[in-house]
Amino acid sequence: MAISKPTRKQYSIAQARDHLPAIIHQVELGGPVELTRRGKPVAVIVSEHDYQRLSERKADFWEALQLWRESVDLDELDLGPEYFDALRDRTPGRDFHW
Numbered sequence: 157m158a159i160s161k162p163t164r165k166q167y168s169i170a171q172a173r174d175h176l177p178a179i180i181h182q183v184e185l186g187g188p189v190e191l192t193r194r195g196k197p198v199a200v201i202v203s204e205h206d207y208q209r210l211s212e213r214k215a216d217f218w219e220a221l222q223l224w225r226e227s228v229d230l231d232e233l234d235l236g237p238e239y240f241d242a243l244r245d246r247t248p249g250r251d252f253h254w
Contacts (some may be wrong), residue, residue: 166190169198 165182172179172191179189182201191199202210215223 164188164200166191166192166197168192 164187165179167175167179167189167250169191172189179201183189183201186203188206189201190197
């Protein structure tokens with residue numbers, strides 16, 4: 157089963173040139189507008205809010221881990237060795253032969 161992309165408004169560059177104020181209004185009301193050249197997508201117009209959200213720097217894994225460590229008291233979680241022992245499946249795996 158294929159997952160379909162949500163439909164978005166689409167205009168050729170020539171149409172966009174003729175209707176730019178209306179297109180900007182559509183974007184402000186909610187939702188990106190795709191611009192095409194010869195039927196192929198070449199650009200997307202998004203609202204300022206969406207642009208800021210998409211372009212803000214995200215923490216990489218290490219930074220996110222450090223932030224999490226600073227915000228959580230691991231001693232308070234009381235995750236002793238018995239907690240992790242209960243997570244491990246100690247049953248033998250399937251038979252395997254080369």
